[in-house]
Amino acid sequence: MASDHTRSAILAAAERLYADRGFGDVTLRDIVAEANVNLAAVNYHFGSKDELIAELFVTRSIATNRERLRELKAAEEAGGGRAPIEVILRALVGPTLRGCLGPENQRSTAARFMIRASIESVPPIRRIKNREIDHLRKFAGAMRRSLPDRRDIDIYWGLNFALAMAHHTIRESERLTKLSEGQCDLDDVEDVVARVVSVATMALTAGKVEAKTPSRLAAR
């Protein structure tokens, strides 16, 4: 308790190094060197390397999820229990995109860390992600209230596609920039959010006839 200095120095150094170089080639020795603390300090304060990584990721995830739920709750309250689907989707993908995109030079360490976490998938992080389902269920619930005529299965697919577009755009932002020769401006975060929300909304509200059972016109 006395002095958290060492503990937080480790957290900060680890986040910085992981953000810059990825989980693959950052060792405990790199971290303690960057933090100017003793090698044994990591195990003393965190128990193990994995628990250090987990704590970093949990901290950031909680922050993002709290922001998501705050936006969702505000929207549903404003609409008397029902929010427009666009606003729900914006609450779902907005915080993540805002946290991870934007001009690179002003991107926070936390943001770069979360991008890494989404690109490289390391066991302790994967374990945590798997417990995120309850959180997503809250969004599925809100979407169901917003679109009571939609079948559950379509809600889930819409949710899946919304997350897909957000996360993939973060993961592959560099490639998209290169592919489009800079035309796709990933620094304009609000434009990205708008695009994702717009497509996801279409996916969820398109004429109900289509996409239902077309599985047999398959080409193979």
Add this chain to the structure above:
Amino acid sequence: MASDHTRSAILAAAERLYADRGFGDVTLRDIVAEANVNLAAVNYHFGSKDELIAELFVTRSIATNRERLRELKAAEEAGGGRAPIEVILRALVGPTLRGCLGPENQRSTAARFMIRASIESVPPIRRIKNREIDHLRKFAGAMRRSLPDRRDIDIYWGLNFALAMAHHTIRESERLTKLSEGQCDLDDVEDVVARVVSVATMALTAGKVEAKTPSRLAAR
């Protein structure tokens, strides 16, 4: 040249182990044990562990990309140089989805390996993926010909979103199944393809008069 036996035994064993247990905790010793060859054989035949992984991934990627281009070319030829956007998108995401989804018990080793490669991102694989841009450009070109009124930037975003939905669905198929309590049937691959194509098509044609007739592809 003489006897490729050892070489291909290593390839097969490595693919199997990586598919089952991921890149993280499969060592060269595991591989040579599974292949019943000597430890030094890997370095003798492949140079290094990374080159072995790269060869596995390149082989599978080439197969998928060839299939993609085959479908694309056939579609454009059938349409006299222009293919309907749905068919282009189907050529883009179909082979990957068909390769990686479907009933788990009949999923090939190759398929499971490619899923691993898309979940865990390991350096040699990432290097190869970065060279995939030229391949994607061919699809961007076909999409531009199909939708000449669309701005380039929208083409790229549509391409990005199509890949996003396909890859994310593969990566997170387990979570989607759990979230939807089994309602989303990821074994019905052609339904998944249809959903992705449908949403991507909407993303690319929204706001314009959509007069494309998707019935043409039934002729395949």
Add this chain to the structure above:
DNA sequence: GATAGTTTCATACAAGTGTTTGAATTGCAA
């Protein structure tokens, strides 16, 4: 100011990693 509880530190540990070596074996051509 002695004492008990934290925290830091240098150092060692044990295990596992990919890779290299150099001798043995094999297979094939002359």
Add this chain to the structure above:
DNA sequence: TTGCAATTCAAACACTTGTATGAAACTATC
């Protein structure tokens, strides 16, 4: 068969990894 290159093999190498240890240095309480 002989000779030579290609392949296999056991063993060791060189190194890195996360973790454990036990003494030293602190810090706060009485």
